[in-house]
Amino acid sequence: MKYFILMLLPAYLSAHPHMFIDTEMEVRLRDDILNGIEITWHFDPMFTAAITTDFDSNGDGRFSVGETAEVFSNAFSNLETSDYFTFVNIDGQTYSPAQIEEFSVFMEEGALVYRFFCPFNIRITNGVFRVAIYDSTYYCDILYCEGSPITINGPGSETAQFEIEQNNDITISYGGSISVSREGSSYSGTAYPQQLVVYLNSD
Numbered sequence: 001m002k003y004f005i006l007m008l009l010p011a012y013l014s015a016h017p018h019m020f021i022d023t024e025m026e027v028r029l030r031d032d033i034l035n036g037i038e039i040t041w042h043f044d045p046m047f048t049a050a051i052t053t054d055f056d057s058n059g060d061g062r063f064s065v066g067e068t069a070e071v072f073s074n075a076f077s078n079l080e081t082s083d084y085f086t087f088v089n090i091d092g093q094t095y096s097p098a099q100i101e102e103f104s105v106f107m108e109e110g111a112l113v114y115r116f117f118c119p120f121n122i123r124i125t126n127g128v129f130r131v132a133i134y135d136s137t138y139y140c141d142i143l144y145c146e147g148s149p150i151t152i153n154g155p156g157s158e159t160a161q162f163e164i165e166q167n168n169d170i171t172i173s174y175g176g177s178i179s180v181s182r183e184g185s186s187y188s189g190t191a192y193p194q195q196l197v198v199y200l201n202s203d
Contacts, residue, residue, distance in 0.1 A: 017141035017174075020044040020182050023133055024145050027162075027198060029154040034129060036119040038102070039086065042145065048112035051075055051105075063105045071105045076114065082135070085142065086118055089130040095122060127200045132167055134193030138174035141182055144194055152198065160200050167195045 026038040043051075055071050056063060063071065079085065083096035097118035104115045133142055144150070144164055152160050172191040 017138050017182075017187075019047055019140040021140055021142045022145045022149075023142055024149040025131065025133075025151075025196065027131070027150070027152045027157075027196075029152065029156040029160065029200075031156040032124050032127075032200060034088065034090070034120045034122045034124055035154060036117055036121070037086070037088075037131060038115065038117045039133070041114045042108070043112040043114075045111070048107075048110070051112050052107075061107050068103070068105050072103050076100075076103065076116075084116075084118065085133050085135055085140070087132045087134075088120060088122070089132070090122055091125045095120060124200060128197065130167075130195050130197050132170065132193045132195035134170070134172065136172060138172050138191055141191075142193070143182070144196075150196060156200060160198055162196055162198045164194055164196055166192050168192055 020043075022042040024040040024042075028035040028037065051071060052059075052061075055067050055075070057067060080100075084100060086097055088095045097120070099119065100116045101119060102115070102117040106113050106115075135142060150162055150164070152162065170193055172193065174189060174191065
């Protein structure tokens with residue numbers, strides 16, 4: 001079966017959202033170069049069940065090299081057409097990953113997890129850049145994990161600071177009924193993505 005990353009049941013296709021992803025990110029710097037971003041996605045129970053049922057062939061709760069390749073091919077790689085939901089803004093220019101490296105899939109505390117690296121190698125010309133991860137169709141409701149979802153590593157990270165904010169310049173309009181909801185969230189038909197803002201040399 002070929003998944004659109006988060007295809008569940010056809011009966012729910014008119015409802016938005018019906019997939020929930022909690023995100024962590026490790027930003028890797030090389031002085032004033034954004035080397036890349038390692039992204040970790042934690043999935044909800046329904047998508048977890050769908051992927052483990054179809055791709056964990058021996059039911060051991062682990063994904064072998066072959067099973068991981070199947071997940072990548074059938075339930076991740078098609079996200080290339082959606083820029084892997086990842087958008088980096090530097091000095092007014094928006095970049096998305098041209099390719100993905102180091103893809104892995106595993107279980108953590110009963111939830112399915114994807115982890116992958118987005119190489120960029122872009123110079124940060126004005127000392128600040130922004131990273132937004134969102135689905136423009138709002139099929140997926142994507143938020144940062146609670147706690148400490150962001151780490152910044154590499155040369156130049158020592159003086160970097162960051163904040164997470166709502167990007168009110170990007171409006172995601174969606175329709176249809178709400179079949180499921182994230183605890184504590186309300187759904188008005190309009191959503192705005194969260195974005196990470198990183199400031200270099202902020203000492």
